[in-house]
Amino acid sequence: MEITVVVLVVLLGLAVVAFWYSFRWGRMRRQGGVSVALRWDPDNARAGWHLGLGRYEGEVFAWYRVWSLRTGPDRVFERETLMIADRRDPVGTEAYAVPSDATVLRCESALQEPIEIAMGPDALTGFLSWLESAPPGRQVPRAS
Numbered sequence: 001m002e003i004t005v006v007v008l009v010v011l012l013g014l015a016v017v018a019f020w021y022s023f024r025w026g027r028m029r030r031q032g033g034v035s036v037a038l039r040w041d042p043d044n045a046r047a048g049w050h051l052g053l054g055r056y057e058g059e060v061f062a063w064y065r066v067w068s069l070r071t072g073p074d075r076v077f078e079r080e081t082l083m084i085a086d087r088r089d090p091v092g093t094e095a096y097a098v099p100s101d102a103t104v105l106r107c108e109s110a111l112q113e114p115i116e117i118a119m120g121p122d123a124l125t126g127f128l129s130w131l132e133s134a135p136p137g138r139q140v141p142r143a144s
Contacts, residue, residue: 020069034123037098038063038075042106042116049097049118056130079131081109090118099123 033053041047051066052074059080062073086106090098098104098118105117105124119127 034119034126035099036063036123037118039116040113042114049094061130077109078111081111082107082131
């Protein structure tokens with residue numbers, strides 16, 4: 001009888017976590033989130049891709065990890081300091097870890113370590129438009 005109670009509690013806990021993930025994911029998608037894979041420390045050959053949703057929140061691009069219980073963003077990138085250093089297609093097994101038809105952007109920032117962002121064509125168009133649109137009187141940083 002005690003084992004049955006433990007199993008039921010574990011199953012209930014798993015159901016609550018699954019509901020939380022699906023609710024969170026659906027809510028963020030409805031609020032304008034785009035599917036984005038992110039890889040920090042891209043110079044490390046063993047660094048892996050992390051799936052998530054990106055959202056434009058004014059002057060920042062907020063990234064929410066899919067498998068996270070956090071309510072806030074896991075990473076935040078400021079438009080003012082973010083610049084694209086390189087663009088490439090996924091290579092090897094990366095194609096299985098990133099959104100379909102993705103382009104990989106290597107981004108650098110004065111405030112954070114370099115990262116790679118992988119996103120599909122529609123999300124890429126939106127990201128580039130957001131990054132290049134600057135309020136009057138401010139210039140967008142460009143890679144040399």
